[in-house]
Amino acid sequence: MIDINQNFKGTAILRGDALRVLRDFPDAVFGGIITDPPYASGAADQNGKQKATSQKYSGVKSGNPLPDFEGDSKDQRSWTDWMTEWLLEARRCALPGAPVCMFIDWRQLPSMTDALQWAGWTWRGVLVWDKTNSRPQRGRFRQQAEFIVWGSNGAMPMSRKAPVLPGVFRRAMPPFAKRIHQTEKPLEVMRDIVKIVEPGGIILDPFAGAGTTVLAAKLEGYPAVGIELSEHYAEAAAKRIDGYGETEQAA
Ligand SMILES: C[S@@+](CC[C@H](N)C(=O)[O-])C[C@H]1O[C@@H](n2cnc3c(N)ncnc32)[C@H](O)[C@@H]1O
Numbered sequence: 001m002i003d004i005n006q007n008f009k010g011t012a013i014l015r016g017d018a019l020r021v022l023r024d025f026p027d028a029v030f031g032g033i034i035t036d037p038p039y040a041s042g043a044a045d046q047n048g049k050q051k052a053t054s055q056k057y058s059g060v061k062s063g064n065p066l067p068d069f070e071g072d073s074k075d076q077r078s079w080t081d082w083m084t085e086w087l088l089e090a091r092r093c094a095l096p097g098a099p100v101c102m103f104i105d106w107r108q109l110p111s112m113t114d115a116l117q118w119a120g121w122t123w124r125g126v127l128v129w130d131k132t133n134s135r136p137q138r139g140r141f142r143q144q145a146e147f148i149v150w151g152s153n154g155a156m157p158m159s160r161k162a163p164v165l166p167g168v169f170r171r172a173m174p175p176f177a178k179r180i181h182q183t184e185k186p187l188e189v190m191r192d193i194v195k196i197v198e199p200g201g202i203i204l205d206p207f208a209g210a211g212t213t214v215l216a217a218k219l220e221g222y223p224a225v226g227i228e229l230s231e232h233y234a235e236a237a238a239k240r241i242d243g244y245g246e247t248e249q250a251a
Pocket of ligand 1: 016017018019035036037038039069070071072181183184185206207208209210211212213227228229230233
């Protein structure tokens with residue numbers, strides 16, 4: 001376990017369970033929590049939720065080359081309890097006034113805003129990520145957007161050193177052929193979102209996946225720490241962050 005303190009300047013991907021790893025961090029060390037937890041969604045009923053993530057999310061039902069990820073089949077009550085528990089621990093590790101931003105879909109949006117507030121964060125709003133494409137369904141609205149619930153660890157003075165930021169992000173998911181993770185978020189969107197954190201603040205992503213948040217933080221000049229349970233994705237994230245510029249940028 002590396003020593004995370006106010007002097008930490010680099011980037012790191014830690015492999016482990018978010019809740020356990022969070023418990024080892026000191027109080028009031030992170031400048032912001034920006035993350036994309038497993039949604040435990042992607043289906044209308046509990047049977048659907050139990051399916052592999054490749055079946056629920058990627059749109060590629062067979063021959064999917066990307067490994068499934070864990071933590072995505074909790075029912076709504078268990079998911080909300082679990083979210084509250086790690087959000088409570090994350091708030092302890094966050095500086096006063098630090099922002100929190102979390103991706104979610106429409107089904108879990110109400111549970112996420114409950115968990116955020118139960119854990120003592122101040123809820124400040126919901127941003128829209130317009131994915132620009134989605135499955136058309138006759139007689140229904142497209143589920144074209146996902147959301148980013150955001151808040152802060154108590155008061156958030158206007159004098160904070162952060163720019164004016166958009167409330168809607170319009171950007172397609174990375175093309176499947178270029179994805180490292182089944183539910184990888186667009187790097188450009190993450191680069192905009194991390195700017196809510198004051199310069200120099202250490203950014204924490206407890207569910208790092210392919211490391212998009214940590215990479216975005218690095219590119220925007222922030223120190224950052226990611227936690228990832230899957231060995232495969234923890235390694236992929238670390239490799240991606242170290243190798244960016246040689247591979248992804250050129251692609
Ligand atoms: C939605 S994905 C994140 C994708 C990421 N935003 C990206 O762009 O690649 C959520 C990740 O959380 C990881 N995860 C699930 N449960 C976890 C836990 N208890 N602790 C840490 N990571 C966990 C999964 O393995 C998965 O990679």
